[in-house]
Amino acid sequence: MTSENVLTVRDFSVVYDVDPPVEAVVDVSLELKRGEILGLAGESGCGKTTLAYGIQRLLKPPAVITSGSAVFHDESGTDIDLLSLDDASLRRFRWDKASMVFQGAMNALNPVMAIGKQLADVFETHRPDMSREERTQECAHLLDIVGVGRDRLRSYPHELSGGMRQRVMIAMALALRPQLMVMDEPTTALDVLVQREILLQISDLREEFGFSVVFITHDLPLLLEISDRIAVMKAGRIVELDTAENIYHRAQHEYTRRLLGSFPSLTGDRGGFLRAGEEGAA
Numbered sequence: 001m002t003s004e005n006v007l008t009v010r011d012f013s014v015v016y017d018v019d020p021p022v023e024a025v026v027d028v029s030l031e032l033k034r035g036e037i038l039g040l041a042g043e044s045g046c047g048k049t050t051l052a053y054g055i056q057r058l059l060k061p062p063a064v065i066t067s068g069s070a071v072f073h074d075e076s077g078t079d080i081d082l083l084s085l086d087d088a089s090l091r092r093f094r095w096d097k098a099s100m101v102f103q104g105a106m107n108a109l110n111p112v113m114a115i116g117k118q119l120a121d122v123f124e125t126h127r128p129d130m131s132r133e134e135r136t137q138e139c140a141h142l143l144d145i146v147g148v149g150r151d152r153l154r155s156y157p158h159e160l161s162g163g164m165r166q167r168v169m170i171a172m173a174l175a176l177r178p179q180l181m182v183m184d185e186p187t188t189a190l191d192v193l194v195q196r197e198i199l200l201q202i203s204d205l206r207e208e209f210g211f212s213v214v215f216i217t218h219d220l221p222l223l224l225e226i227s228d229r230i231a232v233m234k235a236g237r238i239v240e241l242d243t244a245e246n247i248y249h250r251a252q253h254e255y256t257r258r259l260l261g262s263f264p265s266l267t268g269d270r271g272g273f274l275r276a277g278e279e280g281a282a
C-alpha cells in the first residue's frame with residue numbers, strides 16, 4: 001500500500017569534519033507527506049542546505065552523516081533506505097524519484113545547446129525506450145506546463161530571461177515525474193513578481209502531478225504563502241514544525257516569533273497578509 005508519507009527522516013545529524021568540527025544538522029526528525037509543500041525556514045547558516053543535501057546523499061567531505069536514517073516511501077509501496085544505497089542506485093533514485101532545483105540552476109544550462117535538446121537528453125538517457133516523437137511531444141508539453149511555451153523548444157539559453165531559464169530547469173526537474181522535488185532558494189535571484197508567479201505555478205503543478213516539495217528559503221513571508229507546513233531551523237535543529245497557518249498565527253517557539261518579527265511585511269496589519277488561495281480571508 002502507498003504510504004501517506006513520501007519521506008521519513010529520523011535523528012539525522014551531519015557534522016563538517018573541520019577544526020573545530022561544525023555540527024550543521026543535529027538530531028533532525030521529520031516526515032514529508034505525499035503531495036505537500038514543506039518549507040524549511042531559518043537564518044543563514046542554520047543548516048537548511050546541509051539537511052536537504054544530506055537526505056539526498058549529495059554532501060561531499062568534509063561533511064559526514066553521523067547518525068540517523070532517511071527512508072523514501074516509494075509510491076509502489078517499497079521503502080528505500082537512502083543512507084544505504086550504492087552509487088548506481090543513488091543516481092537512479094535522484095533522477096527517477098527525486099529531483100533538485102537550486103538557486104543558480106539556470107546557469108547550469110548548456111549555452112550552446114537549444115533548450116529542447118537539453119530536455120530531450122534527459123529522456124534519451126533515462127527513458128531510452130521512448131521514440132523521438134514521444135520525446136519531442138513530452139518536451140513541448142513540459143515547456144508548456146512551466147509557462148515557457150513549446151515555441152521556445154529551439155531557443156538557446158541566452159535568448160531567454162533568467163525567470164524563463166529557471167522555469168526550464170524546473171521543467172527538467174519535473175521531466176521524469178519525480179515524487180519529491182527539493183528546491184533550494186530556487187527563485188531568489190529573480191525579480192519578486194517573477195518569483196511569485198513561478199512559485200504559484202509550482203504549487204499548481206504539485207496538485208496536478210502529486211509530487212511533494214521541500215522548499216528552502218530564508219524568505220519566511222514567501223514560505224508562509226506557499227507552504228502547507230513549515231519547519232523552522234535554528235543552529236542545526238528543528239525548533240518548530242507546524243502548519244503555515246499555525247506558524248503565522250500561533251508560533252510556539254520564541255525564535256519563530258523573533259524570525260516572524262524580523263520581516264516588516266508580517267508585522268503590520270494582519271489583514272494585509274494573505275495566503276495564496278485565501279483571498280478575502282483575514
Ligand SMILES: Nc1ncnc2c1ncn2[C@@H]1O[C@H](COP(=O)(O)OP(=O)(O)OP(=O)(O)O)[C@@H](O)[C@H]1O
Binds near residue numbers: 018042043047
Ligand atoms: N564545507 C563546509 N565546511 C565547513 N563548514 C561548513 C561547510 N558547509 C557549510 N558549513 C557550515 O555548516 C553550517 C550550516 O550551513 P548551511 O549552508 O547548511 O546553512 P543554510 O541554513 O543553508 O545557510 P544559507 O541560507 O546561507 O545557505 C554553517 O555553520 C556553515 O558555516
